[in-house]
Amino acid sequence: MTNTHLNIEAVSKSFGPVTALNQIDLKIERGSFVCLLGPSGCGKTTLLRIIAGFEKPTAGRLLLDGTDISEVPPHKRGFGMVFQSLALFPHMSVAENIAYGLKLRKTTAKEQRERVEELLNVVELPHIADRTVSALSGGQRQRVAIARALAIKPKLFLLDEPLSALDAKLRDNMQIELRRLQQKFGVTTVLVTHDQTEAMMLADELVVLDHGKVQQAATPTQVYRQPANSLVADFIGAANLVKAEVDQNGQLALFGNTFKVAADHEPGTAVSVAVRAENISLRPAQANGGSAGRVVFARDLGAFKEWLVSVKDQEIRVRSSASDASEYQVGDLVHLSADPARLSIFPFTGSEDAAN
């Protein structure tokens, strides 16, 4: 059953000669949490601002429940938005901030008070209604900004990198809380982020944007396990992109192991293989044979260990869990082997060297 809430149809946006978005098509399900993920300058914030109505698309249209809203001005869209700077009103108290949208909707003072109280309870800050914004901590401001956007019972809940200013631990807590809030209110949510861990943690659907295009729109697991192309594979997780060639038998040689590849890769073509750092294992090698590599960098990050192994003229990133007792030092010779089930193979585009 599909239940499309927001339908983005062939939306393009140019700023003068610069194309920020190129023919974006996206269907957002009712009640889902969608993360727009991409490197900076990929157009994700522009897309969010088009949804909010602060930018007009150069071409294409937006359908909300089947109604074209492209020409509706932002203040009539009824979308709650949390800004990167949070943009709380510094001359108003916390309660006045949250009640602002309600005041514009001509609700009674009593209703406003009740809604403010309700929302402050939801964001677990029941006693700060009368404080000024400047007296709040970073995490509190975050919650007030979220409460303010949710107070108007928004049709869509839009967030523009709202957690980027928080320190790592607080950010982790807020991510969990944000997800809970979204599920509690069942509001269709679009969040922009450049942090892939955040996106994977929050999203029902992950939309990877790059070069103004949707590179892949799928569940986080799918995006991680089956990246649609080498750009996605490179951006999500610690992936290695290795150039390889499909031989006459339709087999692929990687780190000295050979695999059978799907028939859609013509024998004799160059391909790039994306293999994640945690899907490669190492074993000691005796001599510097064709497939052996030399460890050039080693670090123990607690949760896992990580090595950079120089194979031919490429450096391959390898990760093992902390429970893995293997110890390799810089200078050790190792054999690499990759899990054939966890490889993604793409046509070679020439950008692979730059990606590493």
Next chain:
Amino acid sequence: MRVGLLPTEGGGTYRFAILFLATIGILISSLPVIVVTIMSFSASEYSSFPPTEFSFRWYLEVVQLFTNEDPSSAQSVVDSTLTSLLVAFLVMVISTLVCIPLAYALARSNRNLREGMELLFTLPLVFPLVMLGIAFLLIAESLQLELGIWRIAIPHIALVLPFVLRNCLSAMNGISVEIEEAAISLGASPPRAIWDVVVPLMKAGILAGLIFALIISFNEFTVTFFMYTIDVSTLPIWMYSRTVSSLDPATLALSVFIIVVDVFLVVLVDKLIAGRGNLF
């Protein structure tokens, strides 16, 4: 161990030089005020400094000037003061009403336009005041209209605009577009967002601009000297006409009143824009 260029609590490297320069600066700028204040308490008719005897007689005379009609002068001090206050009020209100939307538009426009416009509005500051006076006089005469109080108010508005604009602009600087968009996303129309969010945040800058306009207009002499008529004249012109032949100590007493009010207002401005704006 910190070796500071600026004076620190323990005494910085250049402490002596800075103290010396500060003392000279304060002396130069406050000397006229000190002299006028001391002289206003003189008991003598003749203005010689320092006075030999002290009294409040000139202060009493100021009170009398304001309460009794003085047939000897062409325009009474009461009329001049009222004109000055009315002009200052008009200048204050109009320049602020012009500068709030202007500052908003400039702050949200592109950088080149903003810098160009700022320069344009600063021009009255760099013109010699005498030339500005002559120019306004020529314009007023060629218009052949009965301008009334606007003869003086319009030139004053031109003079105070740079100060008011600067204050409004620096108030606008701290207001991000996002905060306006936040109000809009919550349902405020763009004008409503400006009224609810931008104007309250500009308040300190607006008030500082208002007070500057008031002080500058009330004290303005040079340009007004070209523009005043028998019917429309200001307090500084009246004070000048009282002292042009021989110094009248009563005007010194009056000056002290004005200085006290000005100092109060400047302190208020300083409090308002503390750390947030620039006076100039």
